[in-house]
Each structure stands twice: as structure tokens, then as C-alpha cells.
Amino acid sequence: MPPEKIAYALARYSRSPDSIRDSVAxxxxxxxxxxxxxxxxQYGHASIADLGHVVLCFExxxxxxxxxxxxxxxxxxxxxxxxxxxFSRSGFVTPPELTxxxxxRYATAAQKLLDAYHxxxxxxxxxxxxxxxxxxxxxPDAYQRNIAARAFDVARYTLFFxxxxxxxxVTSIRTLERQIRRLKASEYAEIRCMADEIAEACAQPPxxxxxxxxxxxxxxxxxxxxxDTDEHAVRSRRDLxxxxxxxxxxxxxxxxxxxxxxxxxxxxxxxxxxxxxxxELPFRALYELTLSWPAALRNEVIDVALRSRSRRDELLRGxxxxxxxxxxxxDIGAYRDMHRHRRCQQFRQAxxxxxxxxxxxxxxxxxxxxxYENVMSAAFxxxxxxxxxxxxxxxxxxxxxxxxxKMDFAEAxxxxxxxxxxxxxxxxxxxxxxMKQKMQQLEPELGRLLEATPPWVEDPLKR
Numbered sequence: 001m002p003p004e005k006i007a008y009a010l011a012r013y014s015r016s017p018d019s020i021r022d023s024v025a026x027x028x029x030x031x032x033x034x035x036x037x038x039x040x041x042q043y044g045h046a047s048i049a050d051l052g053h054v055v056l057c058f059e060x061x062x063x064x065x066x067x068x069x070x071x072x073x074x075x076x077x078x079x080x081x082x083x084x085x086x087f088s089r090s091g092f093v094t095p096p097e098l099t100x101x102x103x104x105r106y107a108t109a110a111q112k113l114l115d116a117y118h119x120x121x122x123x124x125x126x127x128x129x130x131x132x133x134x135x136x137x138x139x140p141d142a143y144q145r146n147i148a149a150r151a152f153d154v155a156r157y158t159l160f161f162x163x164x165x166x167x168x169x170v171t172s173i174r175t176l177e178r179q180i181r182r183l184k185a186s187e188y189a190e191i192r193c194m195a196d197e198i199a200e201a202c203a204q205p206p207x208x209x210x211x212x213x214x215x216x217x218x219x220x221x222x223x224x225x226x227x228d229t230d231e232h233a234v235r236s237r238r239d240l241x242x243x244x245x246x247x248x249x250x251x252x253x254x255x256x257x258x259x260x261x262x263x264x265x266x267x268x269x270x271x272x273x274x275x276x277x278x279x280e281l282p283f284r285a286l287y288e289l290t291l292s293w294p295a296a297l298r299n300e301v302i303d304v305a306l307r308s309r310s311r312r313d314e315l316l317r318g319x320x321x322x323x324x325x326x327x328x329x330x331d332i333g334a335y336r337d338m339h340r341h342r343r344c345q346q347f348r349q350a351x352x353x354x355x356x357x358x359x360x361x362x363x364x365x366x367x368x369x370x371x372y373e374n375v376m377s378a379a380f381x382x383x384x385x386x387x388x389x390x391x392x393x394x395x396x397x398x399x400x401x402x403x404x405x406k407m408d409f410a411e412a413x414x415x416x417x418x419x420x421x422x423x424x425x426x427x428x429x430x431x432x433x434x435m436k437q438k439m440q441q442l443e444p445e446l447g448r449l450l451e452a453t454p455p456w457v458e459d460p461l462k463r
Contacts, residue, residue: 001027001172007175008032028416036222040261049174054219056176056198057168062093063162064393069169072179073342077169082156082333083149083425089116096189097390106162109382109394111257113158115356116375120272120368121148121155127366137185146461154362156333157398158375161351173220176202176304177227181404182227187389199224201350233311236316237309242276243304248275257329258434260442264289266321271298274305274318276404277347280354283327283404302428312387322406324442326435331358334427338405341415345406349400355400358427413440420452422459429455 001009005027013023036048058069066079092110094103128150134143158417171179176198183195201207203224204217218224242438261284265268270288272294279286305316319347324346330338334352339346357376363369383394407415410434419432433455440447 002050002215003054004220006033010051011048025075033222042181046174050172054176055172059166060164061461063163066165066167068191069167074175080165083152088114088165088421090164093164095390097392102386104412105226105382109379110162112375113160113379117158118156123152123368124154150460154360158396160394160396162393167270177223177318180227181230185233199227232308232313236305239304244275244278253282255282255284257285259327260438261325267298270319271301274301276321277349279349282461322408324407324412326405329400329402330431331427332399335403337428343411349402351395353399357398416452418448422462
């Protein structure tokens with residue numbers, strides 16, 4: 001059955017004594033559109049839309065767009081992996097904001113990054129093959145796959161947000177509506193266009209059907225008619241940025257790349273979280289600043305964030321929290337992996353390139369670090385010369401940026417244990433290990449429960 005009809009059938013099932021067979025038979029002869037428009041969109045019975053699920057696939061989108069697609073807590077999906085696929089022949093997505101000379105400069109820099117990616121993979125493959133001979137008990141094809149995967153782990157530092165990828169997702173109609181509204185509010189033209197395309201797809205029959213007997217009815221036509229831009233998100237982001245420019249001016253604070261806080265004042269914590277995405281300051285600096293403010297000034301931040309809120313809008317993500325707050329500076333590639341932990345409340349600061357880039361140790365070991373740093377520096381220089389936000393598509397995966405993760409203790413334990421394992425990428429392994437160390441310092445008795453593998457313990461032929 002189409003997703004909206006499934007939602008109708010299960011909603012009726014919960015509201016009548018009939019069997020599910022009778023409810024399905026009823027739905028076959030009645031209009032689900034009228035029901036959904038009345039109970040979901042007019043009366044706000046949003047739980048009804050959780051009962052119908054839609055499968056969507058996004059092909060040929062940029063990695064930047066893929067990151068934004070996946071930024072939903074109630075989301076299930078997979079993106080193409082940079083560990084198991086060669087992206088050197090995939091070309092790149094040119095953002096709509098860049099035209100003429102800007103597009104030409106972008107294309108030149110993008111191709112240089114792809115050429116470097118291809119050469120680094122070749123050089124690191126040779127280096128690892130020499131450094132790690134094949135064990136007698138490992139089959140040659142398995143050995144080659146493992147070596148190639150580890151070489152891609154290093155080469156991916158020169159991939160960039162403009163690389164095309166594919167994403168498959170399964171979401172409820174309610175999550176899909178929230179996703180479309182959020183994407184329509186994006187600062188990036190590619191993502192806004194994609195949001196329109198999702199709504200258009202919902203008004204059409206499925207592109208790929210299992211067999212001829214599968215339904216040829218539209219996927220979610222009622223949703224397609226009603227979805228709009230999340231104007232509250234647009235205005236709140238703009239208003240907070242303007243307020244921060246006028247009112248937040250403090251010297252830079254040096255903090256570790258992985259910094260852990262356990263806020264005790266939720267009023268100050270909410271104000272600091274709202275300001276975090278519109279500044280370049282560490283969360284610790286913002287929290288200590290808001291702690292020093294009188295309640296009236298914190299309320300001013302909150303009121304600015306909420307003044308565009310309508311009755312339909314939920315509270316902003318900035319009001320969601322967790323007992324522990326990790327402020328992490330890491331490379332974009334590591335963030336793409338850490339971003340999958342949806343039990344966290346996640347926030348990011350604007351992509352800027354101001355924090356530089358990371359250099360994998362393997363490049364030094366292989367003697368090719370200079371060429372890597374040259375191409376990365378050139379890409380950063382070109383990016384700074386291009387107009388924003390289109391310039392962000394050129395940001396390499398090796399670029400460092402700042403991200404905030406709020407979580408409970410169980411999630412911290414899970415991430416530290418899972419992401420520090422020897423099968424993982426060396427970048428997020430280091431982050432996971434530091435998360436454990438910080439928790440042990442903050443909560444010695446609880447911290448002993450965190451199991452994590454030190455990053456110097458390696459098994460590079462294990463996947």
C-alpha cells in the first residue's frame with residue numbers, strides 16, 4: 001500500500017473495534033487524502049504521519065547535501081562509503097551559486113583535489129603493501145581489499161563537499177515533512193532545489209516498483225501539497241547571528257580539541273547552545289559567558305531565537321540537551337562518521353576553513369606530505385576567494401571544524417567503545433579515545449565503565 005494509505009489504515013485501526021483486515025478493506029474504498037488533511041494537517045494529530053513510511057534515494061548529490069539530508073534524529077539510511085569506493089572518477093557537483101569565472105576557479109581547484117586523491121591512494125597503497133606484507137593465512141583478494149580500504153582512509157582527506165554521492169533513506173511521513181521544511185530553509189541553493197524535488201516525488205508514483213502488481217498511486221500526495229519552508233528556522237538563524245555580532249565580543253579561549261562539560265545552569269546552557277552555531281567560539285567560552293550574564297540578558301537571547309515562532313513550530317533544536325556536552329574540533333571526514341550517532345543532539349558551526357586542516361601521519365611516513373599540504377593550501381586559498389555559501393562545496397574532508405554533541409552517559413560509553421575499535425578510521429578513533437579520557441577526568445567513578453581501544457593499538461589488516 002502507498003505510505004499515506006498505510007497511515008490511514010493503521011490510524012483507523014487504532015480508533016475502531018474492526019480487525020486490521022477490515023480497516024484495510026475500508027481504506028481501499030475511502031479517500032485517505034481527506035482524512036489526512038483533516039486530522040494531520042488541520043487538527044495536528046501528527047502521530048498519524050508516523051504510521052506511513054517512504055523510501056527515497058538521492059543520486060548525484062553533493063556530500064554537503066548528503067550531510068544535511070542525514071541531519072535528522074528519526075532517520076534510517078545509508079550513504080556511499082568513502083572507504084569502499086573510488087571517487088576519483090566521479091567528477092564533482094558545481095553549486096548553483098558559482099557561475100562564470102567563479103565556477104571555473106572552483107572546477108580547477110576541484111580537479112586538483114581529485115588528482116591528488118588518486119595519486120595519494122596509489123602512493124599509500126604501495127607504502128602499505130611494503131609496510132604490511134600479506135599474512136600467510138589471508139587470501140590475496142581479502143588482503144588487497146584491506147590495503148585499498150586503508151589507503152582510501154588516507155586519500156579521503158582531499159575529497160571535498162562537492163563530491164557526488166548517493167543516499168538511501170527510510171523515514172516516516174512526519175519526519176519527511178520536517179526534513180523537507182528544514183531543507184527548504186537551507187542557505188545552499190542545491191539543497192533548497194533538492195527539497196522541492198522531494199515534494200515533487202511525493203506527488204508521483206514510485207519510480208522503482210517491485211513488480212507490476214505494486215501500487216502505481218502517488219507516494220504521499222497530501223504531504224506534497226502542504227509542505228512549506230521552515231521560516232522560523234531561517235529567521236531565527238538570521239536574528240541570532242545579528243544579535244551575536246552586536247553583543248558577543250570576548251577574546252579567544254584555548255580549549256582541547258575534545259572538550260567535555262557538564263552544565264549545571266540550564267538557562268545559561270540554552271542561551272550558549274543557541275549562540276554556538278552563529279559564532280566561532282568554543283562552547284566552554286559561551287557557557288562561561290552566559291553564566292556571567294544576568295537572567296534578563298540570557299532571556300534576550302532566547303526571545304530573539306523565538307520571536308519568529310508560530311504555533312505550528314516546535315522549539316528549536318538548541319533547547320534540546322543531554323547531561324554531557326562534548327565540544328569537538330575534528331576533520332570533516334570524521335564528522336561524517338560521527339554524525340551517524342543520532343541519539344545525540346548535534347550542532348555545528350559554519351563551515352569556514354578557519355581552523356586549517358589535519359595531516360595524516362601515513363603521508364609523512366610515505367614521504368608525500370609536502371604535495372598534500374600544497375594542494376590543500378591551494379584549495380583553501382581558492383575557497384576563500386569564492387563567494388559564500390557556494391564556496392563551501394570546495395571544503396576538503398581534511399578541513400577542521402567545530403561540532404557540539406550533547407548526550408547521556410550511555411551514549412558516551414557506546415561511542416567511545418564502538419568508534420575507538422581497530423576497524424575504525426584513525427581520525428575518529430582518536431576522538432573516541434579522548435571522549436573516554438575526558439569522561440574519566442570529569443566522572444572518575446562512572447568513567448571507569450567506558451571501554452575504549454587506545455589509538456596506538458592497531459590492526460590495519462582488519463576490517
